[in-house]
Amino acid sequence: DTGVSQDPRHKITKRGQNVTFRCDPISEHNRLYWYRQTLGQGPEFLTYFQNEAQLEKSRLLSDRFSAERPKGSFSTLEIQRTEQGDSAMYLCASRAWENTEAFFGQGTRLTVV
């Protein structure tokens, strides 16, 4: 399977705990995007990388959130001190520079209890 891969698919955590999600983009896609989708809403842009550089962050990305893409390959999204409002589906997408659309992974569903 050469699509975008996200791990884990589901995560249940207690409020206040830290969680980390991983995204493996399609090989040689230099752009990588993170989105958050809450129930009944469309995905909302969080941040994006071009290679290892984080070029843009949404205001939705509070200081409890951090994303990295070391070496321009896989990416991680960490949420510190989780809150119930963080419960959502976190989607990753990647794009090659010549593509006009991004390809999405299956998402990680986070539930904070």
Place this chain on the structure above:
Amino acid sequence: AQSVTQLGSHVSVSEGALVLLRCNYSSSVPPYLFWYVQYPNQGLQLLLKYTTGATLVKGINGFEAEFKKSETSFHLTKPSAHMSDAAEYFCAVSSNTNAGKSTFGDGTTLTVKP
């Protein structure tokens, strides 16, 4: 700034009937427009896209959409609904400066009745 409005959060059709899902967008630059489908607990699958050129675009599974600049619309249609079309559909807009950064509508849930 860009925005998307999907008219009708729920649409119900009979199997074999026409599917019409409405999308209006706002963009200060020439838009790229997309329709995605999402099944429960799954990611997004691209149905079709408009970037430049022909304003009537055809996608997978028999869907098509027409870009109407004067109406700022990009409605999705399918002549004959199938039970497997039941899902949530999202319209999205981006720009040619960063095509992967999209603004999405809130989605339309399509129900197909036998």
